[in-house]
Amino acid sequence: MSEDVGPDARGSEADGAADHGAAGWAVDVDARGLRCPAPVLRAAVAARALPAGALLRVLATDPAAAVDLPAWARMRGHAVVRCDRSGDDVVVTVRLGG
Template sequence: MDMIEIDARGLLCPLPVLKLAKRIKSLEAGAQVRLLADDPAAVVDVPHYCTETGHELVSVTNGAGCQVYLVRKSV
């Protein structure tokens, strides 16, 4: 299964999470999505989204001027 990447750089809250939610909905359980976001609110919004939906926030790292969120879809 290929890694899905969403480039949400330049988008402000709530757009990064909305793009993630829309894309992850069509994926199979266990699929992973890499979300790139530079919105400061994403640091709170993405983990909160994962907690609320049951998806696993695998990692959060800093990339070139953005945060990189790796999210695994739950069942």
């Protein structure tokens, strides 16, 4: 897991774990334990409520998420900022497009 995502940074779109960081809106989606396409679906639901330029960080454990989250971002015009895979954990951060 990347160093900037710990248990305290966890949240989900339902928890409303959003804050105004220096980089603008940053929201975490916790999709751990969910099978694809659920992580991508959660990410898309969260993205719908956010303005362009916001950062969205998605945590997942399904191996397909490491491919599908970047593919979703590409199809939707979002930019992948980073994609980390460590053990079973996948953390994908995207900057939302317009």
